[in-house]
Amino acid sequence: xxxxxxxxxxxxxxxxxxxxxxxxxxxxxxxxxxxxxxxxxxxxxxxxxxxxxxxxxxxxxxxxxxxxxxxxxxxxxxxxxxxxxxxxxxxxxxxxxxxxxxxxxxxxxxxxxxxxxxxxxxxxxxxxxxxxxxxxxxxxxxxxxxxxxxxxxxxxxxxxxxxxxxxxxxxxxxxxxxxxxxxxxxxxxxxxxxxxxxxxxxxxxxxxxxxxxxxxxxxxxxxxxxxxxxxxxxxxxxxxxxxxxxxxxxxxxxxxxxxxxxxxxxxxxxxxxxxxxxxxxxxxxxxxxxxxxxxxxxxxxxxxxxxxxxxxxxxxxxxxxxxxxxxxxxxxxxxxxxxxxxxxxxxxxxxxxxxxxxxxxxxxxxxxxxxxxxxxxxxxxxxxxxxxxxxxxxxxxxxxxxxxxxxxxxxxxxxxxxxxxxxxxxxxxxxxxxxxxxxxxxxxxxxxxxxxxxxxxxxxxxxxxxxxxxxxxxxxxxxxxxxxxxxxxxxxxxxxxxxxxxxxxxxxxxxxxxxxxxxxxxx
Numbered sequence: 001x002x003x004x005x006x007x008x009x010x011x012x013x014x015x016x017x018x019x020x021x022x023x024x025x026x027x028x029x030x031x032x033x034x035x036x037x038x039x040x041x042x043x044x045x046x047x048x049x050x051x052x053x054x055x056x057x058x059x060x061x062x063x064x065x066x067x068x069x070x071x072x073x074x075x076x077x078x079x080x081x082x083x084x085x086x087x088x089x090x091x092x093x094x095x096x097x098x099x100x101x102x103x104x105x106x107x108x109x110x111x112x113x114x115x116x117x118x119x120x121x122x123x124x125x126x127x128x129x130x131x132x133x134x135x136x137x138x139x140x141x142x143x144x145x146x147x148x149x150x151x152x153x154x155x156x157x158x159x160x161x162x163x164x165x166x167x168x169x170x171x172x173x174x175x176x177x178x179x180x181x182x183x184x185x186x187x188x189x190x191x192x193x194x195x196x197x198x199x200x201x202x203x204x205x206x207x208x209x210x211x212x213x214x215x216x217x218x219x220x221x222x223x224x225x226x227x228x229x230x231x232x233x234x235x236x237x238x239x240x241x242x243x244x245x246x247x248x249x250x251x252x253x254x255x256x257x258x259x260x261x262x263x264x265x266x267x268x269x270x271x272x273x274x275x276x277x278x279x280x281x282x283x284x285x286x287x288x289x290x291x292x293x294x295x296x297x298x299x300x301x302x303x304x305x306x307x308x309x310x311x312x313x314x315x316x317x318x319x320x321x322x323x324x325x326x327x328x329x330x331x332x333x334x335x336x337x338x339x340x341x342x343x344x345x346x347x348x349x350x351x352x353x354x355x356x357x358x359x360x361x362x363x364x365x366x367x368x369x370x371x372x373x374x375x376x377x378x379x380x381x382x383x384x385x386x387x388x389x390x391x392x393x394x395x396x397x398x399x400x401x402x403x404x405x406x407x408x409x410x411x412x413x414x415x416x417x418x419x420x421x422x423x424x425x426x427x428x429x430x431x432x433x434x435x436x437x438x439x440x441x442x443x444x445x446x447x448x449x450x451x452x453x454x455x456x457x458x459x460x461x462x463x464x465x466x467x468x469x470x471x472x473x474x475x476x477x478x479x480x481x482x483x484x485x486x487x488x489x490x491x492x493x494x495x496x497x498x499x500x501x502x503x504x505x506x507x508x509x510x511x512x513x514x515x516x517x518x519x520x521x522x523x
Contacts, residue, residue, distance in 0.1 A: 152170070177228060189494045192493055193493065244278060250277065251275075252274070253443060255273050256272060257271050259293075286484070328432045331362065355399070362392055366392075388434045407420055453476055481515075487517050
């Protein structure tokens with residue numbers, strides 16, 4: 001019997017239910033925060049490698065995981081047997097110092113015995129030279145010199161004697177990349193390579209010049225960078241942009257950059273470098289960065305225009321707004337989420353481990369597919385497609401069944417829930433690559449190029465102005481394209497900055513594009 005004013009049983013039960021629901025919500029939130037804390041610690045202190053090492057679990061470990069994870073580990077799926085040959089053990093890399101390149105010039109430095117040392121220590125007779133022992137060392141010298149451009153002047157003595165004011169004629173110089181500047185094409189190339197290939201900030205480069213006895217201010221170096229880009233290198237960039245739009249496949253991604261002095265934006269705000277790249281098998285490797293203040297869909301739409309080819313990107317919706325293009329998703333982005341889910345677990349194994357086994361098999365198929373030799377009468381792309389249909393499709397089908405089974409059993413806000421949800425939502429795009437041998441499985445090709453920019457960004461941290469950010473986008477693009485074309489950037493820049501000032505704005509510059517540099521040099 002309830003006393004007057006006491007809550008009824010129904011009210012108490014409702015309170016208990018509400019407290020239990022709140023407790024579940026708090027427990028879920030604690031689990032999510034613990035995962036984020038574990039990942040934050042790993043990102044700060046642990047290696048960044050995403051390589052997954054196959055681990056075999058004994059029964060005690062597996063039982064312990066099952067107790068911790070509940071029903072999660074009851075979803076262990078068997079990988080389908082597609083007839084893929086077993087993995088062969090590969091020998092490790094051979095250790096030891098590599099010989100110095102044979103194309104470097106050799107200078108002999110000879111060491112001989114003195115005359116009194118040439119006497120035999122036994123009989124004191126004169127010894128004869130029987131050969132020589134040769135060792136090689138790498139010797140590098142960095143020298144600066146001043147070019148004195150002497151322009152001879154001519155006048156007419158006859159006109160001088162007769163009082164006729166004839167003009168003085170001075171021998172012309174070839175057009176210079178930056179008129180009025182002390183920098184030659186070689187000096188500009190040196191500065192650009194140090195900043196955009198080696199990641200040296202301009203203030204450090206100024207210090208290096210000063211140590212060499214050549215005082216060059218940071219402002220002058222900034223003028224060299226922006227001037228080279230705006231006056232000349234943008235022509236190469238624009239030509240590459242037109243070539244890229246004609247490629248059958250384009251990789252797309254974006255990364256952050258900070259610009260201090262940007263109109264209507266705070267210095268601490270985030271801007272973006274949008275990145276584009278041609279496909280792996282392209283005969284014209286092109287990598288372009290495009291600076292933009294935001295991350296809206298208008299930017300890839302404006303850059304690619306009415307592109308109708310294949311676009312490889314992650315799941316960001318701005319890329320999918322390119323109408324007319326065929327969109328494919330990045331398997332590495334999906335895999336990376338399961339890697340994070342595995343790292344966030346207190347103990348290894350469980351569903352993230354199982355998911356990663358599927359991805360390992362998919363990438364194993366890819367390695368063999370690209371290394372495969374086409375049969376008589378078939379193309380490389382058809383050979384890759386045939387291999388994927390035989391081996392990748394069954395693995396993907398099994399992965400989809402596993403994902404659908406896991407979806408209602410995981411916490412949506414957990415790392416595992418995020419990985420499962422992302423993969424299921426992107427499934428159509430992630431699996432489209434199996435139907436076309438020219439399509440890649442992931443966006444790693446472009447991500448490796450972006451890593452060069454991200455590494456340099458850690459050194460110079462930010463761009464001072466928008467002009468500087470745009471100039472950086474141009475020069476980074478050309479350096480990355482040289483890297484993709486396996487062209488030595490310093491030699492290419494010297495040649496281009498010498499040639500471009502001498503060519504009219506509407507002149508053909510096809511021979512100056514990085515992937516044509518070797519062809520032009522050997523022609």
